[in-house]
Amino acid sequence: MQTVYLSLGSNIGDKQYYLHEAVQVLGKNPQILIEKKSKFYTTSPVGEVIQDDFINLAVRLSTTLSPQELLLVIHDIETALNRERTIHWGPRTIDIDILFYGDMIVNEETLIIPHKEIFNRLFVLIPLLDLIDNKFAYFSKITEAIDNLKKTNQEIREVAEEMPAQQKIEKAIYDILSAVGENPEREGLLETPTRVAKMYKEILSSQHLKKFTEYKLFEIEKTSTEQMVLIKDIPFYSMCEHHMLPFFGKVHVAYIPSDGKIIGLSKIPRLVDYVSHKLSVQENITRDVAEILNEILEPKGVAVVVEARHMCIEMRGVRKINSLTQTSFYLGEFDKNRDKKTEFLESLL
Numbered sequence: 001m002q003t004v005y006l007s008l009g010s011n012i013g014d015k016q017y018y019l020h021e022a023v024q025v026l027g028k029n030p031q032i033l034i035e036k037k038s039k040f041y042t043t044s045p046v047g048e049v050i051q052d053d054f055i056n057l058a059v060r061l062s063t064t065l066s067p068q069e070l071l072l073v074i075h076d077i078e079t080a081l082n083r084e085r086t087i088h089w090g091p092r093t094i095d096i097d098i099l100f101y102g103d104m105i106v107n108e109e110t111l112i113i114p115h116k117e118i119f120n121r122l123f124v125l126i127p128l129l130d131l132i133d134n135k136f137a138y139f140s141k142i143t144e145a146i147d148n149l150k151k152t153n154q155e156i157r158e159v160a161e162e163m164p165a166q167q168k169i170e171k172a173i174y175d176i177l178s179a180v181g182e183n184p185e186r187e188g189l190l191e192t193p194t195r196v197a198k199m200y201k202e203i204l205s206s207q208h209l210k211k212f213t214e215y216k217l218f219e220i221e222k223t224s225t226e227q228m229v230l231i232k233d234i235p236f237y238s239m240c241e242h243h244m245l246p247f248f249g250k251v252h253v254a255y256i257p258s259d260g261k262i263i264g265l266s267k268i269p270r271l272v273d274y275v276s277h278k279l280s281v282q283e284n285i286t287r288d289v290a291e292i293l294n295e296i297l298e299p300k301g302v303a304v305v306v307e308a309r310h311m312c313i314e315m316r317g318v319r320k321i322n323s324l325t326q327t328s329f330y331l332g333e334f335d336k337n338r339d340k341k342t343e344f345l346e347s348l349l
């Protein structure tokens with residue numbers, strides 16, 4: 001096992017959510033043992049890019065992974081948390097840097113350890129100081145660098161670590177159970193807050209995602225009259241944003257390729273899952289599937305129809321059991337050309 005020190009930072013969206021998620025996923029790796037997290041700090045951005053303040057922390061862990069294997073795990077976590085490498089040293093949902101890996105020196109194109117910027121960054125050094133003692137090999141160099149950097153315009157201030165999302169939900173469910181007159185301590189409910197928190201993480205998995213990226217485009221031979229591609233009866237489940245109750249049903253999606261560009265067929269159901277796995281309304285799901293597909297594929301036309309049952313109509317209020325709501329959204333040829341729309345609708349019969 002090797003002792004490793006990481007620096008983590010986020011300055012987009014729910015910064016502490018991304019940091020907590022990153023540490024949680026690291027800790028779930030069977031070859032990683034999280035030993036200690038530093039305090040959380042708000043820090044002014046270092047570098048030339050005008051951007052929001054970061055939240056930074058440092059983590060000490062032990063691992064059997066090699067530095068290169070650990071870097072791959074880190075990149076997977078950054079990708080899963082919607083990290084986009086657009087601007088060097090620019091804004092990011094999450095950034096994880098390997099600072100030290102035992103006493104190893106690594107000088108590779110994609111990996112330099114110790115990290116080359118450590119002693120230039122208060123946002124790295126101050127959290128790191130929470131994790132080391134004066135026996136640490138670089139202790140005096142770290143404290144000296146801190147003294148020098150405190151004379152610069154780099155700002156850093158401790159912030160209260162927010163409760164991780166899962167714990168917030170567990171506490172909220174516990175309180176709801178009490179409020180509806182239940183005893184959250186009774187046998188059948190003891191695990192309910194944890195189960196519900198895990199359920200929300202699964203059924204609202206797109207809530208923190210900013211864009212749909214799970215797709216692959218292909219080129220086929222261009223033909224003069226490209227025909228409609230239809231994927232129908234795609235099952236979906238979502239949660240209505242008005243009552244947080246399920247609505248579910250089928251999505252039918254058609255597009256007319258342009259310039260021979262097509263999308264992998266499995267990617268359209270993935271798009272439906274991406275759009276529906278967040279609090280929403282059926283109209284938005286219908287529109288978003290059409291508009292996102294149109295944006296990534298640039299087809300001649302897109303047509304989407306959604307049919308769904310809504311528990312907020314069936315379980316409460318008007319209580320109309322088995323009522324079905326249908327919504328549609330047309331773009332391009334399906335919007336302008338009556339015959340194309342008819343062809344699509346008739347193919348659903």
Ligand SMILES: Nc1nc2c(c(=O)[nH]1)N=C([C@H](O)[C@H](O)COP(=O)(O)OP(=O)(O)OP(=O)(O)O)CN2
Pocket residue numbers: 008009010043044045046047053054056085087088089090095097117123
């Ligand atoms: N106050 C802060 N300022 C900056 C931070 C930060 O976390 N808090 N982070 C950066 C860097 O973008 C980040 O540390 C990555 O830098 P580095 O590992 O040196 O280089 P990368 O190749 O990973 O940088 P890319 O942006 O991915 O090209 C800047 N300021």
